[in-house]
Amino acid sequence: DAGVIQSPRHEVTEMGQEVTLRCKPISGHNSLFWYRQTMMRGLELLIYFNNNVPIDDSGMPEDRFSAKMPNASFSTLKIQPSEPRDSAVYFCASSLELDRVNTGELFFGEGSRLTVL
Amino acid sequence: AQSVAQPEDQVNVAEGNPLTVKCTYSVSGNPYLFWYVQYPNRGLQFLLKYITGDNLVKGSYGFEAEFNKSQTSFHLKKPSALVSDSALYFCAVRDIRSSSNTGKLIFGQGTTLQVKP
Numbered sequence: 001d002a003g004v005i006q007s008p009r010h011e012v013t014e015m016g017q018e019v020t021l022r023c024k025p026i027s028g029h030n031s032l033f034w035y036r037q038t039m040m041r042g043l044e045l046l047i048y049f050n051n052n053v054p055i056d057d058s059g060m061p062e063d064r065f066s067a068k069m070p071n072a073s074f075s076t077l078k079i080q081p082s083e084p085r086d087s088a089v090y091f092c093a094s095s096l097e098l099d100r101v102n103t104g105e106l107f108f109g110e111g112s113r114l115t116v117l
Numbered sequence: 118a119q120s121v122a123q124p125e126d127q128v129n130v131a132e133g134n135p136l137t138v139k140c141t142y143s144v145s146g147n148p149y150l151f152w153y154v155q156y157p158n159r160g161l162q163f164l165l166k167y168i169t170g171d172n173l174v175k176g177s178y179g180f181e182a183e184f185n186k187s188q189t190s191f192h193l194k195k196p197s198a199l200v201s202d203s204a205l206y207f208c209a210v211r212d213i214r215s216s217s218n219t220g221k222l223i224f225g226q227g228t229t230l231q232v233k234p
Contacts, residue, residue: 004160033221042226042227043207043224043227045221056221091160091161093160103149103166103168103211104149104211105151105163105166106161106163106222107163108153108160108161108162109160110159110160111158111159111160
């Protein structure tokens, strides 16, 4: 399996521009998570989906952030307009639904490093 | 409230010596506990987990962790450290408050392990 695939790996943009980060989860996984990692705040959960439905978006910092999962194999995280304080590494992770066999460990992508100038 | 704490920002150890990275947790009920490792410019990788059973859990790369219910701890250990073990290590606990069967994890702030030759 190819694992969780994120694009772009690096993005440099100017303040005010729209940024779209993309994620392809592992085939068959039905939960998808977006995390943000910074030196100051560590690893923060932004939003997660189960079976393409957003379950908890309480970690989304503000209305400038939005996430969608139109199908089981694709998700986007959009920032519009972007600000310098959004600079971070954004990770996507996927997992199988918890049951007696699957214990919910997450599989992470390699991340998208965003720099907003 | 569910939480996990890693009391050390950094652990330094000489190559060949045993290492311990500490983690304590606070959950209601029985915890699902995990360790992840992050190498520079990479995503998090699953190392090992404790769900139930034997308190000593063995994982990837020779790592193990000991679940101690009375001390609410889940310390990561390795008998003989390698320079290549130098990385950022995260402890995580599954949030059992999740309203659905997802693998939502609460992560600690991370501990940087530095192994010197």
